[in-house]
Amino acid sequence: MSSMNRRMFLSGAGAALTAASLPAAAESTPAQAPAISAGLPDVAVVGGGAFGAWTALWLREQGARVTLLDSYGPGNSRSTSGDETRQIRAGYGSREAYSKWAVEAMRRWTVREREFGRRLMYTVGRLQLAPRWTSEHDAQVRIFGGLNRPIERMTPDAIRQRWPQLDPVGMEIGLYEPDAAMLRAREALIAVGEAFERKGGTLRIIRAMPTPPVSGRMTALALDGGSTLSAGQFVFACGSWLRKMFPTIVAPKLDTPRREVFLFGPPPGDTRFSWPNLPVFSEASYYGFPDFDRRGLKVCPVGGAVEMDPDSDERVVTPHYVRRAYEYVAQRFPAMRGQPVIETRVCQLENTVDEHFLIDQHPDMSNVLLAGGGSGHGFKHGPVLGEYLGRRVLGQAVDETYSGMFDLAHVRTPL
DSSP, X not given: OOHHHHHHHHOOSSOXXXXXXXXXGGGGOOSSOOOXXXXXXXXXXXXXXXXXXXXXXXHHHTTOOEEEEESSOTTOTTSTTOSSEEXXXXXXXXXXXXXXXXXXXXXXXXXXXXXXXXXXXEEOOEEEEESSOOHHHHXXXXXXXXXXXXXXXXXXXXXXXXXXXXXXXXXXXXXXXXXXXXXXXXXXXXXXXHHHHHTTOEEEESOEEOOOOBTTBOOEEEETTSOEEEOSEEEEOOGGGHHHHOTTTTGGGOBOBEEEEEEEOOOTTOOTTBTTSSOEEEETTEEEEOBOTTSOEEEEEOOOXXXXXXXXXXXXXXXXXXXXXXXXXXXXXXXXXXXXXXXXXXXXXXBOTTOOOEEEEOTTOTTEEEEEOOTTTSGGGHHHHHHHHHHHHHTOOXXXXXXXXXXXTTSOOOO
16 A cells, blocks of 8 residues: 555544553443444444454444444354453563553453453463573563563572472573453453444344455445445454455465464362462463363463464364373473363464554555454454554544554565
8 A cells, every 4th residue: 555545544633543642432432322423434344353343342432333244253263362261461572562552451451341341351460481581571671661560580490489380491581470461352252242232333243255346445245145235434354364355465464373272170179270370371382371260271382384264174173282282281380290181272363474463454445444463462452453443444543653563565475
């Protein structure tokens, strides 16, 4: 997209939206349906995951007439947003812009919890393990200082003292973020969808596909069964399905790697591996969560480039990752050695090469916004991303620092 088109798409009234000081819109959102504003376009949002559902809700709260469409519904098990838990943390190494958004997102999650009438966020802390200290750790400590966020550099001995159930063998340091939390992912999206409908939005569980441009604009979505849906603005925030929707423009920019998740049952009566007695933990090839809701210690071996088809691929774990998960648990949590896997899940990410989000106007259709590349970390930003995307749709001002990070031209194609 040319710089002139981008300026036209982003222009609008109001001060620039910055990462550090986003408007506190969530604190004044209407409890019920706001009036439809004749001055705003009808909007169709395709995809009811973290990007799409929050965008639809924010737009409806501004008075737009909004239809949210999803093939399977918010929180469904095929989506990358459909798992039981996700983490929310501000640690991004040197990527300060994401840290600022994450801090603001945490505040907004708290506000939305009160509105939705259900607890969705649980402070647990995050322990990032590494074999050596790097410049990215230096940058993260510096950024946290600027944000007035607590962070702690820990030695292996200090880790063993605080969490005797965790053995950091092979690791030189731990970077601990005490304010990191877990989110109820599937339940949160169901809550967002319910709020959207309660406030007058239309939710349809149906497959929607783009149609060719007419004079540089999209005029309607093609729906299963042969019907169509017209709108003035369209948002395609459909995660792994973006590659199918736009095989020429988006597919070369996104990968959809498979991930296998294992939940290990702790020994009888042993709560050392349960929330809040163990933090979220991560290292180069693994990450995991404490036992939450008595579902088991969650472990995900990272790696592999097997692409997932979100519609048709079966979600059955493989022997290779079963072995990796057992070996990791035996090393990091010796008291869990030999404990059974009691639940599994197979999901997919939708990664860009550099794990930046992909958010940009379609180069051939001026009223179409593409949004994806959540890369496993987009969920936490939902309340902030919803406003950012909504402002893009309405032509309101946003911080072009983010637009430059997210646009198609800057999202590299995998080699």
